[in-house]
Amino acid sequence: MDAVELFTRDDNSLYDGYSLSFAVNLVVAIIFGIFLVTHVFLARRARQWLCLYLWGIGLSLEFIGYIGRVINSKNMDNLNAFIMQAVCITIGPCYLMGGIYFLIGQLTIVHGQKYSALRPVQYAVVFIILDFIAVGLQSTGGAILSSATTLSTENLGIHITLGGLAFQLLSTLIFQGYWYVFLYKIYQANKLEGDSAFPKKYESIRKSKTYKPFLYAISLSVVLIFIRSCYRVAELAKDDGKLSYDEIYPMILDALMIILASLCLLLVHPGIIFRKVDAKIKISLIECFRPREVDDIEMQFVDADNLSAKQLRQTL
Template identity: 30%
Template sequence: MTSSGSGAHIPFKDCTPELCAYEHSYYQYRLWLAPNVVYGSIFAASLLGYALVYALTRRRGGLFTLCMVLGLACEIAGYAGRVASWRNQWRAAGFIVQVTNLTFAPAFLSAAVYLCLRKIVRAFGDANSRIPPAWYARIFIPCDILCLLAQSGGGTLSALAVKQRSSTDTGDSIVLVGLSLQVATLLVFIGLVVDFAVRTYLNSPSALDPHPAMVAVRASGRFRGFAAALALSTVCIFVRCVFRIVEMSGGYAGPLMARQDLFVAFEGFMISVAVLALNLFHPTLCFDSVAAAAMAAAAAQSAAKSADLKRSISVNSLERDFVGSSLGPGGYDTSSKVSRSSSFDVIYEEEAYERPINPPGRDLTKRFSKRV
């Protein structure tokens, strides 16, 4: 039951904007249509961007793209639920859709962030990290799955309670556990990132990966942009999760749930910045493509050097074969002319026959000249 402006009691299911006050609706305020449409559009465009990069780069970064697409799909569904509730804020369907989807979305986005850190570690060198690059995903993604399971279970219980107009305390508590675990996981992750940055700074340049591809990656402006975007995304997701814990501490009927301005700032804006930053500095474009181009250039350079070396060996072999036969036509020694030549130069006949081989004490130069 809820009260109308005239003081009459109207069943909640029969409420409309004309009969009941908005503070007695599921949202406890009048929904703003514009921010919800804008954020929904931003997330749809972002999802399309990730899909296009995946298609144009021949399906590179599949797991990262999957996590981002799932998170963005949840964001789009959540804001679609809010838009659907704009006409009637007393219908449970739109409210449940937005609560469940917006609660799940950051878990997928944080999983994508965890996958990106190994690229940063590879670029600067495994020696600077306390754990191998592959273990970042192996440690943090299972923790993220636990967070998602807790939040989905609690969100489902809360949604059922909302639909039945009963207490949501049990579901809220489980959601809080999942959110707290997610914040703790992000804190540990951020701590390892900071530790890696400090160790890289102190050990540089001795511990940097000397591979030409990694040197090219580190020198790339796109890679530096990607590292900054990843840090920004991580902070934004962390701030959003902390706000969500504070917001949920009073339950769905708590005072912060009635602050639409805080929701717009800490929910929509933070997640928008997080996903757009990685749209602009996509890990596949800023790391994989740069590394692949550097490796291709290094391979081409190596092939060119190998070809030059083969040509040099071939010429040297030909010189040795020619010099080895030191007696020219008529028994004349040509070795001195060839050996003084650094490359295989043309030796004219008059030069080749100017030094005849003769027995000791006899000069055959004139006789040879007359014969010719």
């Protein structure tokens, strides 16, 4: 029995028996395509390079994944399209979270490192590493599934992928704990001392009209991605459960969650918030163990609108 026979042993068994909607998946793919173009435009203008790459990869994977579903809606026996959507849609949100981790590092500088349990570089390094471990497990599981020729090998791939999703779920949960404690501390500090409790250097960022919505948007995005991860774990761990037999569930609990999370981040994009800030973060494991008073992110105000292309390159 080859891989194609294994995955298509029953009608539409690639998708556990349910049919795909061409129109719905095409609309979702178009939405992610629009989000990708918008993100690249905003991130390049503000020179948020790490965020540009991580979110760019994440949105690209979502776009490619739903193109795979569009192809499968017309040809359910196309195993390559099935693998394309299964892998890309599974790991795409990991890259979106990676961009969020980097932004949280910036926000600890804007408000002051003393309010954060972790140093800025630790958000970027530790949680991105955890996410890449999750991506590695999910990709390995997907690769085993794509080449499986026996049911036992297929189950092995499923279990490894499930482990990667569960690992991602755990790391996101831990991150949320740190994030909400940080938000509570800056809320209390602002309540007692006002904005004077935070570094004056970044006062203009904190007082911008879009800054508070930006904090809410990040929080909501993390919750939405977490909900999606919970669904994927439940769906993959199912035993012929209902979650896998109706396309409405992945459309609402996966596609819609990531669309809303991406929309939140685009509406108050860091390219708008940090329009005149050049944020540089030292991505180094050694930095994680240096004294807390050492600055991790160096921000300097620049007028990006009035800089030439050559000058912009020199600021990198």
